[in-house]
Amino acid sequence: MSTIKTTIEAKAHVYGNHIDTDRIIPGKYTKTLDLSTLANHVLEDLDPNFNKIVQSGDILVAGINFGCGSSREQAPLALKQSGISVVIAEDFARIFFRNAINIGLPVLEIGKHDIQKGAKLSIDLKQGIVNDITANKSYKATKLPDIMIDILSEGGLVNYLNKNGNYTL
Amino acid sequence: MGQTISEKIISNHVGHKVYAGELVISDVDGAMASDTTGPLTIKAFKEMGGKKVFNPDKCALIIDHAAPSPNERIANLHKMMRDFAKEQGMRLFEIGEGICHQVMVENQYVKPGDIFIGADSHTPTYGALNAFACGVGSTDLAAVMMTGKIWLKVPQTIKIHCSGKLQDGVTAKDLILFLVGKVTVSGATYQAIEFCGEAFEGLSLASRMTIANMSSEMGAKTGIVHPAGLKLDYDFEAITPDADAKYIKTFDFDVSDLEPQVSAPESPDNVHNISNYEDTKINYAFIGTCCNGRLEDLDIAAKILKGKKIHPDVRMVIAPASQSVLLDAMSNGSMQTLIEAGASLITSGCGPCVGTHQGVPADGEVVISAANRNFRGRMGNPNSNIYLGAPATVAASALEGKITNPKKYLI
Ligand code: SF4
Numbered sequence: 001m002s003t004i005k006t007t008i009e010a011k012a013h014v015y016g017n018h019i020d021t022d023r024i025i026p027g028k029y030t031k032t033l034d035l036s037t038l039a040n041h042v043l044e045d046l047d048p049n050f051n052k053i054v055q056s057g058d059i060l061v062a063g064i065n066f067g068c069g070s071s072r073e074q075a076p077l078a079l080k081q082s083g084i085s086v087v088i089a090e091d092f093a094r095i096f097f098r099n100a101i102n103i104g105l106p107v108l109e110i111g112k113h114d115i116q117k118g119a120k121l122s123i124d125l126k127q128g129i130v131n132d133i134t135a136n137k138s139y140k141a142t143k144l145p146d147i148m149i150d151i152l153s154e155g156g157l158v159n160y161l162n163k164n165g166n167y168t169l
Numbered sequence: 170m171g172q173t174i175s176e177k178i179i180s181n182h183v184g185h186k187v188y189a190g191e192l193v194i195s196d197v198d199g200a201m202a203s204d205t206t207g208p209l210t211i212k213a214f215k216e217m218g219g220k221k222v223f224n225p226d227k228c229a230l231i232i233d234h235a236a237p238s239p240n241e242r243i244a245n246l247h248k249m250m251r252d253f254a255k256e257q258g259m260r261l262f263e264i265g266e267g268i269c270h271q272v273m274v275e276n277q278y279v280k281p282g283d284i285f286i287g288a289d290s291h292t293p294t295y296g297a298l299n300a301f302a303c304g305v306g307s308t309d310l311a312a313v314m315m316t317g318k319i320w321l322k323v324p325q326t327i328k329i330h331c332s333g334k335l336q337d338g339v340t341a342k343d344l345i346l347f348l349v350g351k352v353t354v355s356g357a358t359y360q361a362i363e364f365c366g367e368a369f370e371g372l373s374l375a376s377r378m379t380i381a382n383m384s385s386e387m388g389a390k391t392g393i394v395h396p397a398g399l400k401l402d403y404d405f406e407a408i409t410p411d412a413d414a415k416y417i418k419t420f421d422f423d424v425s426d427l428e429p430q431v432s433a434p435e436s437p438d439n440v441h442n443i444s445n446y447e448d449t450k451i452n453y454a455f456i457g458t459c460c461n462g463r464l465e466d467l468d469i470a471a472k473i474l475k476g477k478k479i480h481p482d483v484r485m486v487i488a489p490a491s492q493s494v495l496l497d498a499m500s501n502g503s504m505q506t507l508i509e510a511g512a513s514l515i516t517s518g519c520g521p522c523v524g525t526h527q528g529v530p531a532d533g534e535v536v537i538s539a540a541n542r543n544f545r546g547r548m549g550n551p552n553s554n555i556y557l558g559a560p561a562t563v564a565a566s567a568l569e570g571k572i573t574n575p576k577k578y579l580i
Contacts, residue, residue: 018354018355018436020544022524022542022544022545022546023544023545023546026524026546026551027205027234027524027525027547027549028524028525028526028549030205030525031204031205031208031234031235031242031243031246031525032242032246033208033209033212033246045545045546045551064355065354065355065358065388068354068355068388069290069542069544070205070289070290070523071206071289071290071292071304071305071306072205072206072306073206073209073306073307073308074209091355092358093355093358093388094358094359094388094390095290095305095306098305098306098309099305099306099307099308099309102306102308102309103308145192145322146192147192147320156308157213157217157308157309157311157312158213158216158217158311161217161218161312161315161316162216162217162218165218166316166318167194167312167316167318167320169192169193169194169320
């Protein structure tokens with residue numbers, strides 16, 4: 001049962017390099033199981049307006065080392081809760097990357113890009129293609145390891161293990 | 170073909186020789202989660218169909234990030250962890266017992282040659298013990314607790330060789346801050362680091378933990394200190410790399426002239442010699458964390474503050490890394506000295522490190538901290554500024570009310 005849409009067309013919110021997990025969701029808000037509260041504070045120390053302007057299905061775009069810092073899964077969860085459908089970055093910090101896949105938030109690593117704020121993007125997750133419709137430019141994402149594709153296509157690690165009981169390569 | 174330490178440890182666990190780039194499913198020797206990650210771990214464990222953890226003696230939960238609980242919401246999460254630990258027959262480290270990484274090492278949940286997975290980004294700390302340890306998030310950890318396994322890509326390794334001995338008054342924290350400045354916060358993403366050379370060989374286990382701890386600040390998957398000079402109270406088999414092991418990059422530094430280092434806001438790699446900041450006024454000095462809350466850290470601070478009073482415009486907070494550190498610092502007199510100097514002692518645990526409770530700085534305030542991170546908002550207030558330094562630097566700065574090179578108090 002896949003819960004991930006494989007083609008996405010939406011607007012980009014663009015931020016810079018090294019956005020750490022404290023900026024994605026400050027530590028003081030992480031201690032909760034009520035995940036809907038996370039969305040109220042997502043990115044608040046970076047852009048206090050974000051949670052007002054983000055719309056369901058929007059795309060988050062960043063520079064290098066997105067999600068560095070803590071292992072808190074609340075970071076990708078907060079983004080997912082806020083309606084973000086996919087995160088695109090030049091590259092990611094490794095724990096954030098794993099966490100995002102595990103909770104079923106697609107992430108694409110596309111290297112250097114010049115996607116501008118507000119750009120309209122269309123994304124083919126299966127092929128790993130990001131089309132910047134506004135700038136008429138296209139990017140190819142780094143291929144995910146097979147196990148990550150399997151986890152993502154089940155909608156996350158919980159569903160994957162529910163189905164398989166264990167990891168398989 | 171020669172192997173790095175990480176390649177050897179993973180090979181030993183999967184039963185055949187593996188090299189960087191290979192995808193493996195490996196057995197793990199231990200797993201833990203804290204109160205930031207534990208509740209979500211438990212939720213995911215149940216949702217994925219988990220009934221029993223793979224081995225209750227190898228799994229632990231630690232209440233350290235917001236301990237004691239500051240409000241009812243967190244109190245209920247703590248209760249959920251206690252209930253789950255009881256149900257599973259696994260150990261729960263209570264409030265005040267200490268920071269996850271410290272208690273995992275003190276209680277021998279991790280040993281040389283192990284693969285350890287922790288739901289906390291500073292899990293690489295156990296690289297001090299010549300172990301392969303990585304941080305993951307809650308759902309990954311739930312899967313480890315359920316299956317006893319993790320999927321991993323065998324990492325490439327960066328070798329960091331440091332020759333020369335550190336000068337008196339210059340400590341492991343200064344060395345690792347210097348290295349984070351050189352490698353940068355994303356310089357080792359997805360990769361393992363091996364630390365080797367004379368500068369590391371004379372270091373205590375506590376200092377090695379400070380080094381390995383901040384591998385996380387370079388984005389590394391794990392950071393392993395070569396075992397030369399490692400002393401433990403039990404026998405162990407050290408893992409060393411082969412002479413022809415392949416490294417993706419090698420750094421070579423002579424650190425015999427290294428000065429105390431300071432990381433300025435708001436990134437741990439914004440590191441410079443302390444002389445660049447020496448007149449920066451501070452409001453708040455903090456010693457603690459999994460990076461620098463151990464006995465040798467409290468001892469060096471006590472040595473600087475003995476018989477003196479901290480500056481009247483400064484408050485100082487001490488959070489020992491564990492109860493056992495606290496007891497040792499009580500019996501050797503360091504704690505008495507620090508409190509007499511004006512420091513405030515709080516529960517052993519993460520304390521103000523992550524801004525969840527306890528000791529949040531005010532707007533515009535400047536903190537000098539022995540922690541490992543100074544991101545904007547890290548200590549709970551995005552309008553404060555955090556400088557990172559060695560415990561000696563924090564103590565000397567508390568004394569003078571401004572960032573101060575501690576060397577004059579130590580030699
Ligand atoms: S002391 Fe700070 S860095 Fe260490 S585990 Fe606790 S919150 Fe994380």
